[in-house]
Amino acid sequence: MPTSPPQLGGPAFWHAETGGPPVLRPGLEGDTTADVCIVGAGFTGLWSAYYLTQAAPGLRVLVVEKDFAGFGASGRNGGWLTGGFAWRHERYLETGDAAGVRAMVRAMAGTVDEVIRVAGAEGIDARICRTAELLVATNPAQLARARAELDHRRAWGEDRLHLIGAAEARARVAVPGALGALVLDGVARVQPALLVRGLARAVEARGVRIVEGTPATAIAPGIVTTPRGRIRAPLILRATEGFTAGLPGHRRDWLPLNSAQIVTEPLPPAVWAAIGWQGYELLGDMAHGYCYGQRTDDGRIVLGARGVPYRMGSRLDTAGRPDARTVAGLVARLHRHFPAARGARIAHAWCGVLGVPRDWCATVGFDAATGIGWAGGYVGVGVSTANLAGRTMADLMLGRDSDLTRLPWVNRRPRRWEPEPLRWLAVRGLYAALRVADRMEDRGQGGTAALARAAMRIAGR
Structure with a gap:
């Protein structure tokens, strides 16, 4: 167990290591107007603002955020930029065909290069490291599942995947009992708080106005209501992901699913010599209740998994504070996969929510009759998916018919949760x-x- 209690709650480690949460931007001051009002200053809202102003530089875009840019999942995630397809391919056949699903697979894979391109162009230092995703199998059932997953995803056009054996898996990361691993090439590790903060600065430089400390209490055609005033805009985007259930009329749309993470203190060279992990791979396992982790630049291990998965009535966590049982479970998983790190202090623990539609599949859409768009339901792969959503939302809101607007996740409306x-x-x-x-x-x-x-x-x- 950790030698001293970890810091529980508050900002995610990603914010804490950059000096803590940022100073809030000024809030809304009375009623105002805009061409586009975006509710939520996470990756979805900010990417949408970025591509909207790129396509239409004169557009007046206002982003409304109840806390600070990147407060939610965009600043609390595991830092996996994968471009992976984490949903059931067959579900998208309901609104498309097999060729469309394969096109969506290709578009999703392209998000990795696109995010890295924009970060370079805008001078955003998010500590991006190109690497591979490694999903380790530690028992025969997991290995069989990895083989089946490989065959299934290749059938849908995912060509970045391959399987490695026990020796190669352990040579890359020395996870005890590893029998092999499913490898996804062409991914990247990021520091998410730096990425979302840099993106916020980039859209402001393009003329986008971000108001913080301004919660949206209602969204209706042409109007976003806040305690600090009303915003009238013909185009509105709901980019609230895991916080969507808090809006009137949306409690059963997307379920807020909880995930939690811990991070160690920097580990000494002798521990890293035992673990390996020289390639800084994104690391997970093939367990049903899977974990996800990364090795940071300064030699820490960040490890996440489900804690209390869901709270009755779509209640949210308290300031990102995980319960002690969840932290203990994460520490046990850390020690199981990395026994050489048993003596390491756990420096920080935090949690957050992500949005889950009833069919567990992401959607992006726009209702031209009301002028209201939405995007989310990423179910844990939002760092890359939000970029594709932002590009797609820009085309939808500007009335463009493009390859992106014809993808089968567009305008899907799964049934509501019970x-x-x-x-x-x-x-x-x-x-x-x-x-x-x-x-x-x-x-x-x-x-x-x-x-x-x-x-x-x-x-x-």
């Missing part, structure tokens, strides 16, 4: 079943695939 307590039971039951399946697999027991599939069907995944 009333409570049904959605609480479904999500909590799903993760309880997945934990049981993981324990069975670790003991070499069969039957886990059927258990996991049944749980996912119940939860709609």
Whole structure:
């Protein structure tokens, strides 16, 4: 266990290592107007503002943020810029065809280079490191799942994937018991707080106005209401992701799913010699209740996983504070995968929410009749997906017919989540079943695939 209690809650480590949360920009001061009002200054809102002003430089864009730019998942995530396709490909056949789904796979993969291109052009130093994603299998069931995942994703045109054996996996990162790993090439590690703050500065330089400390309390055609005044705009974008359930009329649209992370103190060279990880790969595992991690520039391990997955009534966490049981579980996972780091102090722990639609698949859309657009439901891969969403939203809001606006995630409207307590039971039951399946697999027991599939069907995944 850590030698001293970690700092719980408050800003994510990413903000803390840059000196803490930024000083708030001025809030809204009375009623105002804009050509476009964007609610939410995370990656989705800021990328949308960036590409809107790139396409139409004279557009008056106002971004409304209840806290500070990057307060939510954009500043609390694991720093994975993957361009990966994390949803069920078949779901998008409901609004497209197989060729369209493959086009979406290609477009998603292209987000890695696009984010890096913009960061370079705008002088954003987000500590970007090109690398690979490594999903380690530590028992035969996980290895079989990795092989099946490889075949499935290749069938849908994902050509950046390959499987490596035990020796190569352990040579890259010495995870005990590794039997192999699924590798996704062409990804990058980022410092998300630096990326989102830099993007905010970049859009301001293009004339976008960002008001902070200004929560939107209602969104209606042509009007965004806040306690500090009303904004009248013919075009409105709801870019609230995991916080969407707090808006009137949207409580059952996207479920706020919780994820938590810990970060160690910088590890000494002897520990890194035992672990390896010289390629700074994004590291996860093939467990049902998977984890995700990265090695930072200054030699820390950041590790995340699900904690309390969902709170009754779509309640949010308190200032990013994870519960002690969640932190203990993350420390146990850290020690299991990296036993050489057992003596390391846990320097920080935090949590946050991400948006989950009923079918667990991301969407982006625009209703021309109301002038209201939306984007989100990324289910954990928002660092890259939000960039594609921003480019797509710019085309949709400007009335452009493009390859992006024809992708099958555009204007999908999955059904809403059930009333409570049904959605609480479904999500909590799903993760309880997945934990049981993981324990069975670790003991070499069969039957886990059927258990996991049944749980996912119940939860709609």
